[in-house]
Amino acid sequence: MATLAEGEKTEDVEEPDQLLCPITHVMYRDPCFVPESGNTYERSAIEKYWASTSSARDPLTNTVLTIQTLHTNWGMRRQVQRFLDEHPSYLPQGWPHRDVPAATSLKRPKANSIWRRVLCTAAIACAALFLAGFWHHLANQEQIPLVSSDKNPRVQTLHPPTGSKLQALKDDYQLTIRLPPAPFNSDVLSEFCFALFWLAFIGVWTASAAMGGAPALFVLFSLPFWGVGVSIALHSCSNMFLDEVLMVNNITYSITWQAFNHSLWKRSGSIPDLQGLPVRLCDSSTCTISFDSGMSEHTFGDKLREIEAKWVQEQIQQHLLNVTNHVERFGGESSRRELTHQTGGFHHPHFHSFNSAHFSVVIR
Numbered sequence: 001m002a003t004l005a006e007g008e009k010t011e012d013v014e015e016p017d018q019l020l021c022p023i024t025h026v027m028y029r030d031p032c033f034v035p036e037s038g039n040t041y042e043r044s045a046i047e048k049y050w051a052s053t054s055s056a057r058d059p060l061t062n063t064v065l066t067i068q069t070l071h072t073n074w075g076m077r078r079q080v081q082r083f084l085d086e087h088p089s090y091l092p093q094g095w096p097h098r099d100v101p102a103a104t105s106l107k108r109p110k111a112n113s114i115w116r117r118v119l120c121t122a123a124i125a126c127a128a129l130f131l132a133g134f135w136h137h138l139a140n141q142e143q144i145p146l147v148s149s150d151k152n153p154r155v156q157t158l159h160p161p162t163g164s165k166l167q168a169l170k171d172d173y174q175l176t177i178r179l180p181p182a183p184f185n186s187d188v189l190s191e192f193c194f195a196l197f198w199l200a201f202i203g204v205w206t207a208s209a210a211m212g213g214a215p216a217l218f219v220l221f222s223l224p225f226w227g228v229g230v231s232i233a234l235h236s237c238s239n240m241f242l243d244e245v246l247m248v249n250n251i252t253y254s255i256t257w258q259a260f261n262h263s264l265w266k267r268s269g270s271i272p273d274l275q276g277l278p279v280r281l282c283d284s285s286t287c288t289i290s291f292d293s294g295m296s297e298h299t300f301g302d303k304l305r306e307i308e309a310k311w312v313q314e315q316i317q318q319h320l321l322n323v324t325n326h327v328e329r330f331g332g333e334s335s336r337r338e339l340t341h342q343t344g345g346f347h348h349p350h351f352h353s354f355n356s357a358h359f360s361v362v363i364r
Helices: 045-050 073-088 108-137 185-211 216-220 223-242 306-324
Strands: 029-031 038-042 070-072 156-158 165-168 173-178 242-248 253-260 262-270 279-282 287-292 296-304 337-341 359-363
Touching: 029 045, 029 073, 038 045, 045 070, 045 262, 073 156, 173 296, 173 306, 185 216, 223 242, 242 296, 242 306, 253 296, 262 287, 262 296, 279 306, 279 359, 287 306
Parallel strands: 279 337
Antiparallel strands: 029 038, 029 070, 156 165, 165 173, 173 242, 242 253, 253 262, 279 287, 287 296, 337 359
């Protein structure tokens, strides 16, 4: 209840309409005005109103605002203070006390503040991923033991071509080949930085369109660009974190993708279903090993050099001949096929598709 001075009656105190907020109809405590419309509101009331709407609008004119900027209305504050001085014992309706909060000269846009925090968080997360990838690369400089079968303790370490990062071992039962992440070079770093820039740019663009009241169709137009950015980011992260492990025995083969020695997903097939010796598919700079099991096709490695792909193919052939004795399928000159890609293309470690018209088959 309002407190009155001695001899002052309630009906004697009338709060001027120009001192009342249009939203709350309570006398201003922290009046501020919107520069785009020039209208004055109680700061907490207009902020609460904006938080409850899909786009920032002026409550009186219902016009869409491009930014949520608030400036203190010093003239209105002086009028409120003058009213309080004239009625020293009067507590305005809806006020908890007569104290006036300190003024804030500028309220920065809420959307900008949120996206600044989002971008800072994304930058920190990307920096952490970058450092983790660099550490993972350094850890792979040393030989990491591969899993071998316990059925035969006679394990033999295989030696890939000089300079190759491939790691391999075999016994009488199983062949295991591991492809570590790509070397941490300028190409990996540039792709990672480009993915970060692309996603940040699309994020700011999408947020600006959404907060600016753009049509929903225009905002949804950014979805394909998000898809491109996510695809580049996934490919970049796969180069930094993913190992590929190929395991072949006399019954099945499997290709497992690992990160920090933890399996993420796995593709497997049956040796009897193989149409022949796995072939190598090459473009101008890299090769991959393809296992053709009828209706399904699985690939190992999308960044093998040709000499590495030939070595892997030879190890697989030798192992299959030792454990299956299917010379007609895995031995002889006719089974050693090489498919060479005639055009460049984008390789993904999880999916590989091609048009047979783009390849030439060389029988050696």
